[in-house]
Amino acid sequence: GAGVSQSPSNKVTEKGKDVELRCDPISGHTALYWYRQSLGQGLEFLIYFQGNSAPDKSGLPSDRFSAERTGGSVSTLTIQRTQQEDSAVYLCASRSTGGNYEQYFGPGTRLTVT
Amino acid sequence: KQEVTQIPAALSVPEGENLVLNCSFTDSAIYNLQWFRQDPGKGLTSLLLIQSSQREQTSGRLNASLDKSSGRSTLYIAASQPGDSATYLCAGNNNAGNMLTFGGGTRLMVKP
Numbered sequence: 338g339a340g341v342s343q344s345p346s347n348k349v350t351e352k353g354k355d356v357e358l359r360c361d362p363i364s365g366h367t368a369l370y371w372y373r374q375s376l377g378q379g380l381e382f383l384i385y386f387q388g389n390s391a392p393d394k395s396g397l398p399s400d401r402f403s404a405e406r407t408g409g410s411v412s413t414l415t416i417q418r419t420q421q422e423d424s425a426v427y428l429c430a431s432r433s434t435g436g437n438y439e440q441y442f443g444p445g446t447r448l449t450v451t
Numbered sequence: 452k453q454e455v456t457q458i459p460a461a462l463s464v465p466e467g468e469n470l471v472l473n474c475s476f477t478d479s480a481i482y483n484l485q486w487f488r489q490d491p492g493k494g495l496t497s498l499l500l501i502q503s504s505q506r507e508q509t510s511g512r513l514n515a516s517l518d519k520s521s522g523r524s525t526l527y528i529a530a531s532q533p534g535d536s537a538t539y540l541c542a543g544n545n546n547a548g549n550m551l552t553f554g555g556g557t558r559l560m561v562k563p
Contacts, residue, residue, distance in 0.1 A: 368548055370550055370551075372550075372551075372553075379553060379554075379555050379556070380540065380542075380553040381553075382550040382551065382552070385549070385550050387548065393550070396550065428494060428495065430495075432548065437483070437502055438482070438483055438544075438547050438548050439483075439497060439500045440485070440551060441497065442487070442494045442495040442496075442497070443494055444493060444494040445493075445494045447492075
């Protein structure tokens with residue numbers, strides 16, 4: 338079946354602009370995660386959605402970052418007033434309820450802030 | 452807070468060699484330990500997942516072990532091939548479904 342998809346695959350934006358990154362999880366997966374992979378910091382957790390529960394936002398680096406998950410499926414990560422240090426690969430993962438809780442990752446969005 | 456470390460950061464081996472990648476974690480109350488492969492410019496491919504009640508998992512030429520008491524996991528790759536060249540990441544979480552904490556990865560190169 339289809340895996341996790343993310344769009345766009347690459348995004349170049351000017352400092353100060355807002356960007357939106359999209360994640361389509363595997364159909365039926367109730368949990369969705371956003372991570373960021375940057376050269377200096379490795380792979381870091383950003384935010385976690387589980388069903389209708391309030392999201393775990395503990396990994397968001399600043400209030401310029403926010404995310405929504407509409408209808409329990411598609412998620413959008415928004416970065417306002419982008420800074421050069423926001424340049425990174427943003428990865429989305431999803432998993433089903435129960436089972437072994439394995440997370441499945443999308444191909445990522447490479448964000449470059451100039 | 453869980454911290455995950457991978458040593459070495461880079462490894463180069465000749466084709467056919469058996470090799471071991473190491474992963475250590477600070478909190479023994481680990482729930483899942485996952486090993487991933489990442490090719491340049493690509494996302495993460497899950498290789499093996501070991502639950503806290505398990506000691507090891509095998510898939511083809513790959514075998515992953517988990518020793519919670521020592522805070523270590525290893526990924527064993529048998530008869531390495533040039534196609535195994537990639538970055539290998541380990542990650543763990545402390546509760547079912549929680550976010551993963553990643554190690555820095557080991558960049559593996561298998562030379563023909």
